[in-house]
Amino acid sequence: MSYDPNWAQVDVSSLPDLKCTPPGPRSRELHGRASRIMKGYSSQVRLFPVAFERGHGVTLTDVDGNTYIDFSSGIYVAGLGHCHPKITEAVQKYAGRLMNCHDFTTPIKTQVLEKLASITPGDLNGIQFYDSGTACVEAGLRICRAATGRLEFISFHKDFHGKTMGAVSLARLDPSQGLRAPGFFLTPRPFCYRCAFGMTHPECDLYCLRYMDTVIQEETSGRVAAIVLEPIQGWAGSVVPPDDYFPALRRFCDERDILLFADEVLTCMGRTGKMFCVDHWNVVPDVMTLGKGLGNGFPVTAMVVSDKYKDQVEKISASTSYGGNPMACAAALASIEVIEQEHLCERATQLGDFLLKRMAQIKEAHPIVGDVRGKGCLLGMELVKDRETKEPFVEAGQRVYQRAFAKGLAWIPAGHVLRMSPPLIMEQDLAAKAMDIIEESIAEVEGELT
Ligand SMILES: Cc1ncc(COP(=O)(O)O)c(C=O)c1O
Known part of the structure; x- marks a missing residue:
């Protein structure tokens, strides 16, 4: 072309x-x-x-x-941009060649896996594909449980992670949705315009981060698998944490042996000015989810885990009917190439x-x-x-x-x-x-x- x-x-x-x-x-x-x-x-x-x-x-x-x-x-x-010619061409090619062969390897899948693993931060090299952001968030939660043997999660007020039962339990509940699943706990977000503690950054010394120790002690059983968050809140209106937050959060997780799960479904693929939003702060999470811009409109999402935990993906029966189909892989590879080349x-x-x-x-x-x-x-x-x-x-x-x-x-x-x-x-x-x-x-x- x-x-x-x-x-x-x-x-x-x-x-x-x-x-x-x-x-x-x-x-x-x-x-x-x-x-x-x-x-x-x-x-x-x-x-x-x-x-x-x-x-x-x-x-x-x-x-x-x-x-x-x-x-x-x-x-x-x-x-x-809508209908980018390179993405359209990539999808069309596989629409006429091979739409689905479950999770068997295809040449285009191998190519996109290697490409994605080469650009994701640090040692985030274990990948499984899905067809919605929600599905890959669910898989991310299951990986955190499999990797740690712990069942509990802490997530943040007004973050959004999708609409299946695990994902809704990470966020504010609609009254019609009934109860939060057991093991899910929420804490205030670093949101300096509306600080839940009425404090001002940097004098607060990241009190909202330190407050999580109270949540762990008073609300959880102490067996927290992961802290899950959007690097920048999308649905809540682009709430950006202060620059010292993410590095401090990484240290907080390391010191307590808790996994850090960054849900980058909305923030990935250049949206915030870096390929991945966590790159702004040079932080490498343990688990990361990618979606939205990954296929520039074609439904393809990815759960990415660090080398240390990638063998755990074998434990969770991770494959799905549509995840990583050849059209999805072609759309993702073409999107990454366009982001880089342009x-x-x-x-x-x-x-x-x-x-x-x-x-x-x-x-x-x-x-x-x-x-x-x-x-x-x-x-x-x-x-x-x-x-x-x-x-x-x-x-x-x-x-x-x-x-x-x-x-x-x-x-x-x-x-x-x-x-x-x-x-x-x-x-x-x-x-x-x-x-x-x-x-x-x-x-x-x-x-x-x-
Ligand atoms: C951060 C985040 N995670 C997960 C999801 C769910 O993605 P999907 O709508 O593709 O299921 C969204 C959707 O907006 C999102 O913004």
């Missing part, structure tokens, strides 16, 4: 390109029919029920012909720095913006009723999300937190346009609600 490196270039002056006020008539008609049958939509869809037809690079086009600037990458997935970690850092500055200006101008934060192209903005009390402004968050979407920005809500996740390949001038739409929408909603 002859590859055009400018395949995703757009005419910035023509975007967004709205033919009608979205969601338009065809979107309404199709979603109306679909939603009579399909239940359980995300808030992203419930708040703005548009029907999409195609994606190309940094844009999404709906069934009414409206083309949006994409500030969601699907859901933190298509970091290299220097997308560097691009994510540059774009993120630009966006953080722009977000700081927006905060300066609009009192309902309480906090702006992020790393690379993983960004968030909190809306509050009052900067002193920091009371979450959920209604404003929803309205700003809907208003900006109607102006042609496809993005991600989370209550009062506006989440931004542009493709890493987005040009700065288009990202600036997206931020103008966001600021305009914030100004309108601020005028209405305050």
Whole structure:
């Protein structure tokens, strides 16, 4: 294939390109029919029920012909841009050659395993593939138990790890989900804007980390297999820990003989400006899970364990029906190559720095913006009723999300937190346009609600 490196270039002056006020008539008609049958939509869809037809690079086009600037990458997935030609070609090749042969070795699987093992931090060289983030988190939990012979886990307030029973037990429970599984304990996250202990970093001396000793002593049986966390919280709105947190957490785990499990499903593959988020702090976890950007839209995820524990993977009957199928392996290998060849970690850092500055200006101008934060192209903005009390402004968050979407920005809500996740390949001038739409929408909603 002859590859055009400018395949995703757009005419910035023509975007967004709205033919009608979205969601338009065809979107309404199709979603109306679909939603009579399909239940359980995300808030992203419930708040703005548009029907999409195609994606190309940094844009999404709906069934009414409206083309949006994409500030969601699907859901933190298509970091290299929608339908990147190299990923499409890789998947197409195996769709016509071999779709599935269970977990038998294939040439493409060997290639991607060797590639992935060569770029993962430190001695993280044991790999098994899955088809969803949730499935590989579950496998990670089982490995931690197999490796330590211990059954308990500590995870963090407002982290998200997926929707199966083990994964939901790591996070806040929806009341309808009933009880947390035995052996799962939660502790406050390093979240300096809303410190659970009312302290300030660095004077706190990482009290939230030290507090985990209290959790271990008072709540667990003392037999903790692993501490599980997102390196940067995605769902909660790009909550970045202070730079001294991760190295201190690694020491904390080592001193207590507890495994460190970094769930990088959302933060991996350049999203935060490094291939893996833990690389920001030069920390090597014992277990790591990868997803989302790994296949740039094709469902492929990976559980990665350190050399020390990789033989334990044999104990947990780790294979699945779809994990590591040839199309998935081809998508993952092509994605890694594109990230490296097109220097997308560097691009994510540059774009993120630009966006953080722009977000700081927006905060300066609009009192309902309480906090702006992020790393690379993983960004968030909190809306509050009052900067002193920091009371979450959920209604404003929803309205700003809907208003900006109607102006042609496809993005991600989370209550009062506006989440931004542009493709890493987005040009700065288009990202600036997206931020103008966001600021305009914030100004309108601020005028209405305050
Ligand atoms: C950190 C993290 N872990 C796990 C998951 C679950 O992944 P999936 O939706 O692919 O099952 C997600 C999804 O958003 C996530 O953000």
